[in-house]
Amino acid sequence: MGVSPPSSFAAARAVVLQRIAEAADRSGRDPQGVEVVAVTKTVQPDQIRAAAAAGFRSFGENRVQERQAKAEELATLAAEGAAPGAAAGRPVTWHLVGPLQSNKARRAVELFDVIETVDSLELAQRLDRIAADVRPTARLRVLLQVNVDDDPGKAGFHPAELEREVAAILELRGLGVEGLMTVGRLVDSAEAARETFVSLRAVSERLRALHSSLGAGLSMGMTDDYPVAVEEGATIVRIGRAIFGDRPAGR
Numbered sequence: 001m002g003v004s005p006p007s008s009f010a011a012a013r014a015v016v017l018q019r020i021a022e023a024a025d026r027s028g029r030d031p032q033g034v035e036v037v038a039v040t041k042t043v044q045p046d047q048i049r050a051a052a053a054a055g056f057r058s059f060g061e062n063r064v065q066e067r068q069a070k071a072e073e074l075a076t077l078a079a080e081g082a083a084p085g086a087a088a089g090r091p092v093t094w095h096l097v098g099p100l101q102s103n104k105a106r107r108a109v110e111l112f113d114v115i116e117t118v119d120s121l122e123l124a125q126r127l128d129r130i131a132a133d134v135r136p137t138a139r140l141r142v143l144l145q146v147n148v149d150d151d152p153g154k155a156g157f158h159p160a161e162l163e164r165e166v167a168a169i170l171e172l173r174g175l176g177v178e179g180l181m182t183v184g185r186l187v188d189s190a191e192a193a194r195e196t197f198v199s200l201r202a203v204s205e206r207l208r209a210l211h212s213s214l215g216a217g218l219s220m221g222m223t224d225d226y227p228v229a230v231e232e233g234a235t236i237v238r239i240g241r242a243i244f245g246d247r248p249a250g251r
């Protein structure tokens with residue numbers, strides 16, 4: 001479905017926050033418990049800067065190289081955002097929301113604040129070693145990606161696999177495992193995505209009953225379905241097109 005570009009980033013942000021507030025209200029949640037990650041793949045740095053000026057503080061890229069290509073131009077973003085306006089004082093954080101190959105793990109740790117796509121014990125162990133080296137004073141914030149739909153085309157732990165490996169991941173002292181993330185199946189209605197979100201929350205609840213150090217975060221929901229994700233407990237929604245408009249085909 002095509003999404004028209006918003007008339008302004010402030011207007012886009014107001015719509016997104018309003019729809020989150022309504023969804024939170026329907027499910028008796030506090031809308032403050034939902035973080036919007038503005039997904040900036042294919043978006044140029046000047047647009048990202050304008051979005052930050054409108055109040056967006058969390059951004060997501062799905063490729064390490066694309067983040068790297070824009071990093072220099074955006075190096076001052078946090079300071080700019082701390083100037084006048086609603087976003088004053090809040091730091092900018094970058095989330096990696098796409099698959100991470102092990103040979104890019106070091107760059108990812110250098111360029112991102114949160115890695116949402118940890119999808120194997122091996123990758124977690126590698127990130128743990130790198131984090132100890134690159135940023136020894138703070139744990140690296142990560143989420144574990146879960147393929148709750150058992151979709152062969154999707155990355156992520158299968159739930160049974162995660163159940164076996166999660167204890168070993170939680171022992172890694174360099175990582176702060178803040179919760180779970182999923183990329184839903186392509187479906188033709190927001191309602192059809194609900195099952196995926198319910199499943200992710202169920203996996204989270206089951207694992208957290210056994211492992212208290214697993215965070216309660218749930219990153220789920222995108223432009224076409226984030227209100228449903230919020231109804232089902234999302235703490236992070238990853239939104240691209242509703243903020244920046246349609247992307248070139250295939251991205």
Ligand SMILES: *Cc1c(COP(=O)(O)O)cnc(C)c1O
Binds near residue numbers: 098
């Ligand atoms: C592109 C992307 C998004 C945002 O998708 P929209 O439909 O533009 O909101 C969210 N999550 C991931 C992993 C993505 O790659």
